[in-house]
Amino acid sequence: MKKLLVLSTALGGFALPAMAQEITVMGWGGAYTHSQTEAYLKPFAAQSGIKVNSVDADNPATPIKAQVDAGNVTIDVASVEIADAVRLCDEGLIIPIDAAALPAGADGTAATDDFIAGTLTECMIPTDIFSTVVAYDASKFPEGAGPTTIADFFDLEKFPGKRGVKKGAKATLEMALMADGVPAADVYALLETPEGQDRAFAKLDTIKKDAVFWEAGAQPPQLLADGEVTMTMGWNGRIYNAAVAENKPFKIIWDGQVFEWEGYVIPKGAPNEAAALDFVKFATSSEPLAKAAEYISYGPPRKSSAPLVGNVFGTDVPMSPNLPTSPENMTNALGSDLDFWVDRDTELGERYNAWLVSN
Amino acid sequence: MAETTAPLTTADGRPLKAALAKAQSRAKRRAFLLVLPLLLFILLTFAIPIGQMLQRSVYHDGFSKTSPNLAAWFDANPQGTAPDEAAYAALAADLVLMKENRLAGEAGTRINYSVPGTRSLFTASARNADDLTPPFKEALLAADRKWGEPLIWVAMREAASPWTTDFYLTGLDMQRSADGGVEKVAETNRVYLWLYVKTFLLSAVITGICLLLAFPVAHMLATLPMAKANLLMILVLLPFWTSLLVRTTSWIVLLQGQGVVNSVLVSLGIIDESGRLAMIYNQTGTIIVMVHILLPFMVLPLYSVMRVIPPSYARAARSLGATSWTTFRRIYLPQTLPGIGAGVLLVFILAVGYYITPALVGGADGQLFSNQIQFHMTKSNWSQAAALAAMLLAGVLVLYWLYDRLIGIDKLKLG
Numbered sequence: 048m049k050k051l052l053v054l055s056t057a058l059g060g061f062a063l064p065a066m067a068q069e070i071t072v073m074g075w076g077g078a079y080t081h082s083q084t085e086a087y088l089k090p091f092a093a094q095s096g097i098k099v100n101s102v103d104a105d106n107p108a109t110p111i112k113a114q115v116d117a118g119n120v121t122i123d124v125a126s127v128e129i130a131d132a133v134r135l136c137d138e139g140l141i142i143p144i145d146a147a148a149l150p151a152g153a154d155g156t157a158a159t160d161d162f163i164a165g166t167l168t169e170c171m172i173p174t175d176i177f178s179t180v181v182a183y184d185a186s187k188f189p190e191g192a193g194p195t196t197i198a199d200f201f202d203l204e205k206f207p208g209k210r211g212v213k214k215g216a217k218a219t220l221e222m223a224l225m226a227d228g229v230p231a232a233d234v235y236a237l238l239e240t241p242e243g244q245d246r247a248f249a250k251l252d253t254i255k256k257d258a259v260f261w262e263a264g265a266q267p268p269q270l271l272a273d274g275e276v277t278m279t280m281g282w283n284g285r286i287y288n289a290a291v292a293e294n295k296p297f298k299i300i301w302d303g304q305v306f307e308w309e310g311y312v313i314p315k316g317a318p319n320e321a322a323a324l325d326f327v328k329f330a331t332s333s334e335p336l337a338k339a340a341e342y343i344s345y346g347p348p349r350k351s352s353a354p355l356v357g358n359v360f361g362t363d364v365p366m367s368p369n370l371p372t373s374p375e376n377m378t379n380a381l382g383s384d385l386d387f388w389v390d391r392d393t394e395l396g397e398r399y400n401a402w403l404v405s406n
Numbered sequence: 407m408a409e410t411t412a413p414l415t416t417a418d419g420r421p422l423k424a425a426l427a428k429a430q431s432r433a434k435r436r437a438f439l440l441v442l443p444l445l446l447f448i449l450l451t452f453a454i455p456i457g458q459m460l461q462r463s464v465y466h467d468g469f470s471k472t473s474p475n476l477a478a479w480f481d482a483n484p485q486g487t488a489p490d491e492a493a494y495a496a497l498a499a500d501l502v503l504m505k506e507n508r509l510a511g512e513a514g515t516r517i518n519y520s521v522p523g524t525r526s527l528f529t530a531s532a533r534n535a536d537d538l539t540p541p542f543k544e545a546l547l548a549a550d551r552k553w554g555e556p557l558i559w560v561a562m563r564e565a566a567s568p569w570t571t572d573f574y575l576t577g578l579d580m581q582r583s584a585d586g587g588v589e590k591v592a593e594t595n596r597v598y599l600w601l602y603v604k605t606f607l608l609s610a611v612i613t614g615i616c617l618l619l620a621f622p623v624a625h626m627l628a629t630l631p632m633a634k635a636n637l638l639m640i641l642v643l644l645p646f647w648t649s650l651l652v653r654t655t656s657w658i659v660l661l662q663g664q665g666v667v668n669s670v671l672v673s674l675g676i677i678d679e680s681g682r683l684a685m686i687y688n689q690t691g692t693i694i695v696m697v698h699i700l701l702p703f704m705v706l707p708l709y710s711v712m713r714v715i716p717p718s719y720a721r722a723a724r725s726l727g728a729t730s731w732t733t734f735r736r737i738y739l740p741q742t743l744p745g746i747g748a749g750v751l752l753v754f755i756l757a758v759g760y761y762i763t764p765a766l767v768g769g770a771d772g773q774l775f776s777n778q779i780q781f782h783m784t785k786s787n788w789s790q791a792a793a794l795a796a797m798l799l800a801g802v803l804v805l806y807w808l809y810d811r812l813i814g815i816d817k818l819k820l821g
Contacts (some may be wrong), residue, residue, distance in 0.1 A: 105784075112786050123573055134786070136509020209663070239523070259687050260769050268412030274664040316711070386526050393785055394595075400781060401597035403770040404604075 069098035070123040070322045073110065076103035077265055078288040082342035083126065083174070084361075087330035089161070092398035096376040097322050105263070108135060108327055113313045115140045120316040123323035125289075128309045129171065130217075130385045130392070136170035141312040142320070143169050144327065152351030153333035161333075161349045163372075165382075166308050172259040172331045173310035175345035178371035178380070180304045182286040183278040184271050185296040197226045197303025197379075200278055201254055207209065210250075211270045211279025214260040216399040217388055219280065221381055223250035225303045231381040238387070244395070248402055260403065271297055287369050289346040299369075301376040346372030407455070462571055463792035468516035469565035472509040475499040477566040487587045489559050492540035495763040501535035504528065519787065520561035520572055520582065527552050555582040573793035598778065598794070604776040606801060608693065609757035615697045616753050617746065624708035624745070628715075639709075646702040654766050657695045660765075661686040687769030695767050700756055704749040711745030744817045751809060755802055 072088060079385050080103055088099045102122070104110050114120045127135070135141045149158035159167065166173045166174035181200045185193055187208065194206050200222070224234050224243065225251045237243035254405050259276050261267055267281030268289035283299055290297040311327045313320060316400035330337065336347040337355035344366065347353065359366050367373050371380070407556035414422040469476065475496035483493070503508040531549055538545045544659060546553045560582050564570055566815030575581060575588065579596040583589040590596070623642070626637050645653060660666045668682045677683065713736065723733040768774070775798055782791040809815065 109786070111783055133509065134515070137508070138515070139508045140513070214653070245594075258770070262765055273662060275662055388520060390523045390525045393519065393787060394784075396781060396785065398595050398596060400593050400773075400778060403602055404597060404773055 051320070068318050069100060070225040070326055071100040071102060072326070073102050073104055073107040073125040075105075075107065075126060075264070078292075078343050079126075079284060079287070079345075080116075082091075082339045082345075085342050086335045086339035087174075090335060091326050091329045092324060095118065095322075095325065097326070106131070108132075110222070111135060111139075111312070112140055113327070115315050115400065120314050120318060122314060123317040123319050124311050124313055124326055126174065126309055127171065127312050128367050129168065129173075129307060130383075130388045131313050132167060132171035132310065133385055134389055136168065137210050140315055142171045142315050142317075144172055144313065144324070147215040149328055150332045152349055153355060154351045156351055159210070161351050163348050163350060166310075166348045171310040172327055173308045173313045173348035174331060174336065175310075175339060175343075176306055176308045176348055176372050177345045178283045178304040179213070179222070179280060180286070181222070181278060181282045181300045182246070182267065182281050182283075182297050182301070185298045186275075187277045191390065194278060194300060197222055197300065198228075199300070200280075200303075201226045201250060202258060203254060206278065208277030209257050209259050209275060210254050211267050211276040211281065212254070212258040212260050213280045214262045216395040217392070218255070218307075218383065219251070219394065219399070220244070220247040221383070222280065222303055223315070225379070225381065226250060231356060231379060233311075234381055235384045238391075240365065250342055251402070268293075268295070268297065270291075283369075283371055284343045284345050288354075301371075302378045302379045304376070305370060306371050306380055310348075310398045340370060341366055344369040344371075346370040410570045413807045414648040421728075458683045461792075461797045462789050464570060465568050466516055466565070466763050466789045467568035468509075468512040468575070469562070470568040472504050472513050473500045473501075473562070473566055476562060480566050485563065487651050489543075491541055491543050493559075494546050494553075495540070495706050497546060498535065498542040501528075501532045501538070503531045505535045517558065517561050519576070519790065520564065521555075524552065524558060524561075525625035557582075560584060560586050572791045574797070576790060577793045577797050585746070598775075598797075599783035600777060601773065601775050602797065602801070605758060605798075608689070608774065612693055612696050612700065612757045613704075613750055613754045614638060615693070615800055616701055617750060619697070620701055620704035620708055620749065621742075621746075622704050624712055627705070629717075642702055642705050645698070650699065650762065650768075651763050653699060653709045654695055654763055657691070657698065658686055658767060659692060661694065686767050687772070689768070689772040691769065691773070692772030694766045695763050696757060696760060699763060700753045703756060707744040707752065708742065708783060711742055711748075715741045743813070747809070747813050747817055755803070758798060758802055 072083070074083055079269050080101060084101055088101060091097070092099045097390040106127075107122070108127045110122070111125055111127070112135070114122065124318070132141065136143070144231050146159050146162070147157075149172065151157055152161035155165060162173060163176070166176070174259045181194070181197060183194055188194070188206070194200065194202075199206055201211065207268055220238060221234050224237060224247050225231060229237055238247065259270060261270060261277075261279070264282050267279040268285055270279055271286075272293070283304070285301055286297050289295050311330060313323045313327065316348065331349075333347075333349050333351045333355060336349050337352040337357075340347050340352070340356045341358065341360045347356065351370070353367075356366050356370070358364055359369075368375070370376070416422055416425045476493070479493050489497075490613050495553050501510070504513050510528045510532030511525070514525035517528065518525035527550055531546070531553075534549065538549075550557065560581040560771045563586070564572055564582065572582075579591050579599050581586050581591050612731065627638055627642070630638065658665070662668070663684070665686075667685065668677075671677045672679060672682065719737050719741070720733050723737045724730070728736070758774075759776055760774060761780050764772050764774045765777055765780070767779070776796065779794045779798070782788070782794065806815075
């Protein structure tokens with residue numbers, strides 16, 4: 048026993064200094080990882096002295112399952128979507144994080160009250176609210192006569208041209224129903240039923256012939272820039288980034304937006320759990336969340352962050368109008384229902400795939 | 407002549423036979439030790455992972471490991487028994503177990519594969535499992551009417567044992583019906599069988615085009631003087647050394663609606679602005695790009711075989727009066743068969759399993775079977791992905807067997 052103690056102490060003594068020095072954070076790449084690097088990773092490293100490595104994945108939820116199942120976890124913190132977080136949490140692949148232990152908001156509100164209602168879950172602390180929207184190339188339409196509603200996306204007569212459509216059921220089916228006149232509040236109740244699903248696919252049928260299907264978030268702005276499509280579904284942050292950073296004439300239609308949120312999770316068996324938790328606490332406090340929103344147009348999930356969001360980084364243009372969470376953008380918005388998608392993801396995904404390959 | 411009857415011995419007096427056997431067994435041991443690292447490597451990185459993956463396709467313990475009470479009830483009551491109070495009591499007991507071990511999500515996920523929309527049923531019911539009181543049937547049905555659905559009980563019966571054929575059923579566009587039998591899924595959800603056939607058809611088309619394009623190239627490479635042939639060989643190999651993604655995206659630049667090819671055609675007046683060709687984000691795109699990417703795999707084996715065909719055979723045939731077509735058909739072509747076989751097999755097998763290229767340029771109708779495998783991998787349904795992968799593997803093995811029967815695998819020459 049004593050021997051074991053000596054041995055483990057010795058090993059711990061060797062291991063600890065080496066391990067506490069760094070954590071690995073997995074993100075999605077692109078402008079999104081850039082915003083997190085600037086707002087969370089660099090300030091945290093400067094403040095704590097812990098080295099923060101950044102790695103990217105197509106969807107960090109996939110490597111988490113692979114690594115935990117294989118018992119070889121190399122990432123400490125990962126950025127995942129809420130639906131994946133709930134699933135991973137239920138399967139015990141990520142650890143619970145006590146939201147009550149998070150720092151209070153900048154205005155003194157307790158963390159549990161500060162986050163927008165419904166966004167806090169057992170294992171994930173939200174970092175941003177993003178949205179699937181329709182965007183178009185303003186130069187392809189006469190001044191002031193561009194599309195304005197989600198229904199216009201499906202109107203090939205009034206607005207001819209190719210459409211970029213997400214190669215996946217989530218958000219696509221909701222948008223199809225909203226374009227068909229279903230109020231946002233009724234979308235999921237309808238999508239539960241076979242009739243509702245048929246109706247959504249029938250609506251999609253109307254643009255299938257002119258659809259270009261995209262898989263990765265970087266594709267929609269590229270498709271717009273290449274003139275391959277005149278209108279496309281896309282993630283608002285990616286569209287915004289192309290419009291601002293590359294000065295493209297892209298406009299977002301906020302009508303019919305389907306918003307979701309994502310956040311940080313800690314995989315079970317993360318090599319540096321304590322440091323990872325410190326990082327999550329730091330990153331999801333009011334100021335860093337507000338700062339991230341200056342780099343990418345994803346809304347901060349803490350209410351106390353909203354007034355702290357300043358101008359678009361490096362300019363004197365206010366960021367607020369470009370955030371999905373701004374009131375003027377929320378008139379016809381649908382919050383993605385994670386329970387619905389956790390249940391229906393495979394079924395509707397398969398049906399969507401079947402629809403894709405059928406003629 | 408005196409015959410020697412004494413056995414042959416070595417210089418130190420041991421029987422030659424024994425000495426030889428000893429020396430040979432030493433050589434064998436040494437040879438085995440030399441290949442041992444490779445053998446272990448293949449075992450560790452290939453045989454075991456593939457075996458595990460195949461096992462996953464028929465094994466999923468997500469539900470069974472946390473449902474001992476239900477499993478006992480299912481064992482005691484045959485298929486078709488309506489769930490009674492004892493069944494609901496077993497369910498309630500298992501829900502409590504799931505709550506304790508945080509396994510409701512995993513168990514629900516397993517049932518959700520068979521009956522969509524049931525995962526939240528498990529997580530929600532398990533959350534309140536401690537409050538359930540007898541009679542359990544009423545209590546559970548009051549909590550959620552779905553617990554009375556026969557389909558869920560059929561799915562739970564199947565999932566109560568970790569060994570299952572459910573994932574292969576899905577892969578064959580089938581599902582279990584409420585009476586425990588097997589039926590086809592709704593027309594709108596059928597995707598796998600057709601895609602399976604289509605994947606093999608498309609791969610055959612791609613292989614055929616590769617062969618047609620590669621044969622003359624390989625022939626030219628084989629007959630040109632070495633210096634020129636080497637230069638041309640680099641042109642064949644150059645794309646081979648370029649990243650797959652780079653090659654795929656350059657094809658997008660070339661072929662898209664506003665791309666180089668279309669723009670040139672429009673400016674030449676061959677097509678007009680509204681008639682731009684759709685050459686990418688569809689099946690055509692998948693074929694073009696995959697042919698380009700797989701072409702070197704056809705050229706190289708063909709070249710290596712053609713290189714060693716003596717030109718004198720063809721000359722002899724011509725001098726005996728054969729036409730150039732007859733010479734090609736009866737003398738040259740048969741000698742290239744090992745190369746054709748190797749190239750065809752290589753390209754076809756690679757094409758069947760391709761996924762990144764169809765994912766990027768395939769659009770809606772240029773998807774292949776492997777894209778469905780990837781879909782399930784990203785949805786963390788590894789068992790389904792494994793079942794689909796096993797189906798693909800089975801298809802390839804059948805073709806390999808056919809190839810062996812028709813042409814003979816010993817005729818294969820890879821270079």
